[in-house]
Amino acid sequence: MAIMLVRAASPGLSDSHHGGNLKKKKRAPARRWMLCSLKYGIEPGRSSAVYSSLAVSPAGEAVVVSSEQKVYDVVLKQAALLKQQLRTQAPPVLDVGLQDLEIPRNGLKEAYDRCGEICEEYAKTFYLGTLLMTEERRRAIWAIYVWCRRTDELVDGPNANYITPTALDRWEKRLEDLFAGRPYDMLDAALSDTISRFPIDIQPFRDMIEGMRSDLRKARYKNFDELYMYCYYVAGTVGLMSVPVMGIAPESKATTESVYSAALALGIANQLTNILRDVGEDARRGRVYLPQDELAQAGLSDEDIFKGVVTNRWRNFMKKQIKRARMFFEEAERGVTELSQASRWPVWASLLLYRQILDEIEANDYNNFTKRAYVGKGKKLLALPVAYGKSLLLPCSLRNGQN
Numbered sequence: 001m002a003i004m005l006v007r008a009a010s011p012g013l014s015d016s017h018h019g020g021n022l023k024k025k026k027r028a029p030a031r032r033w034m035l036c037s038l039k040y041g042i043e044p045g046r047s048s049a050v051y052s053s054l055a056v057s058p059a060g061e062a063v064v065v066s067s068e069q070k071v072y073d074v075v076l077k078q079a080a081l082l083k084q085q086l087r088t089q090a091p092p093v094l095d096v097g098l099q100d101l102e103i104p105r106n107g108l109k110e111a112y113d114r115c116g117e118i119c120e121e122y123a124k125t126f127y128l129g130t131l132l133m134t135e136e137r138r139r140a141i142w143a144i145y146v147w148c149r150r151t152d153e154l155v156d157g158p159n160a161n162y163i164t165p166t167a168l169d170r171w172e173k174r175l176e177d178l179f180a181g182r183p184y185d186m187l188d189a190a191l192s193d194t195i196s197r198f199p200i201d202i203q204p205f206r207d208m209i210e211g212m213r214s215d216l217r218k219a220r221y222k223n224f225d226e227l228y229m230y231c232y233y234v235a236g237t238v239g240l241m242s243v244p245v246m247g248i249a250p251e252s253k254a255t256t257e258s259v260y261s262a263a264l265a266l267g268i269a270n271q272l273t274n275i276l277r278d279v280g281e282d283a284r285r286g287r288v289y290l291p292q293d294e295l296a297q298a299g300l301s302d303e304d305i306f307k308g309v310v311t312n313r314w315r316n317f318m319k320k321q322i323k324r325a326r327m328f329f330e331e332a333e334r335g336v337t338e339l340s341q342a343s344r345w346p347v348w349a350s351l352l353l354y355r356q357i358l359d360e361i362e363a364n365d366y367n368n369f370t371k372r373a374y375v376g377k378g379k380k381l382l383a384l385p386v387a388y389g390k391s392l393l394l395p396c397s398l399r400n401g402q403n
């Protein structure tokens with residue numbers, strides 16, 4: 001397929017979804033356009049431009065598609081799949097796969113237990129949060145967590161220097177196998193079992209691998225449109241993977257699409273927060289995830305980031321970035337209330353804890369070059385009962401009418 005990139009005027013940081021009023025924004029309708037390319041090719045250009053690919057509408061017109069629209073198409077597809085699979089209640093496929101595999105059914109308990117241990121080791125608070133979920137859901141979330149963690153380790157772990165795009169292709173092949181009921185090891189077997197129990201689609205998993213590929217080939221983001229796509233790949237995908245497991249509350253009046261959108265927003269908010277927290281650490285690895293056009297608008301350059309001096313320009317720039325991350329958290333909040341009751345607590349806990357990192361960056365006077373924003377144990381512990389209280393609230397869609 002041809003790759004066509006065009007530049008479109010962007011409303012800028014203060015008045016678009018990329019920093020603007022999310023509530024008022026009308027979502028793009030479902031499209032059946034042919035995307036020319038989502039991934040490659042950047043053209044140099046002015047600041048405050050959105051670089052988007054061209055799509056061909058059903059009427060044959062060329063139409064500009066932003067990253068947000070492309071990702072929203074994935075959201076619509078996931079929501080449709082969930083609705084369809086819930087209606088048909090497809091039988092587990094793994095029963096067939098496991099017979100071929102010599103992983104006995106009782107081996108699965110061990111596999112899930114190991115996933116739980118890994119989760120506890122890497123993300124203790126989150127692990128605690130999962131303990132309130134039903135056993136089947138908790139184990140499924142652990143299995144997804146472990147697959148995500150392993151995928152991230154490929155490009156961030158001790159062997160990262162040896163990881164090539166071919167290695168990621170092999171990881172993707174292995175993913176396809178586990179989705180077909182042919183897991184490669186015990187941890188994959190746990191995920192294979194999970195996908196046979198819940199209506200989970202492969203696309204967000206594939207897209208996360210795509211995000212890791214992009215980390216191998218790219219260390220700069222021209223504008224927020226590019227960064228948004230990256231955040232979708234490595235984190236928004238987690239939201240989409242998790243919704244079918246978390247489940248939507250039976251009493252919720254929200255649309256499936258709106259719940260997926262909120263889950264996506266939580267992933268984006270978390271990743272933006274990650275990026276803002278790790279500016280110094282990433283710069284020391286030669287990486288700048290911040291949008292280049294917004295840096296330039298603020299009178300800043302990569303050099304300023306490498307120097308790492310907190311100036312008023314930097315403070316002002318950071319204030320805008322923090323504001324945008326908070327707007328994504330806000331969008332996510334409405335969706336959490338629509339999840340099934342027992343799933344809400346861990347999601348609230350992770351939302352509150354992650355959002356507090358932004359407060360800590362402020363408390364550090366925006367020095368994210370040499371000071372790591374860290375939420376202390378006391379605050380972390382306090383977030384748990386607050387999250388629990390919030391998890392008891394009625395879904396927003398019941399309080400305010402339709403969502």
Ligand SMILES: CC(C)=CCC/C(C)=C/CC/C(C)=C/CC/C(C)=C/[C@@H]1[C@@H](COP(=O)(O)OP(=O)(O)O)[C@]1(C)CC/C=C(\C)CC/C=C(\C)CCC=C(C)C
Pocket residue numbers: 126129141144145146148149152156234235236238239240242243246259260262263264266267270271274275332333335336339346347350
């Ligand atoms: C309706 C609604 C709001 C539903 C909730 C949906 C939901 C559960 C969303 C979860 C969002 C979430 C936790 C996203 C993870 C974002 C994240 C931090 C991604 C990280 C990527 C790479 O970043 P980087 O390398 O810069 O960072 P590190 O320095 O390495 O940390 C990731 C590391 C990708 C891998 C992600 C994980 C290991 C987390 C996976 C988490 C789950 C599957 C559990 C999600 C469930 C809950 C309850 C939060």
Ligand SMILES: [Mn+2]
Pocket residue numbers: 152153156
């Ligand atoms: Mn990482």
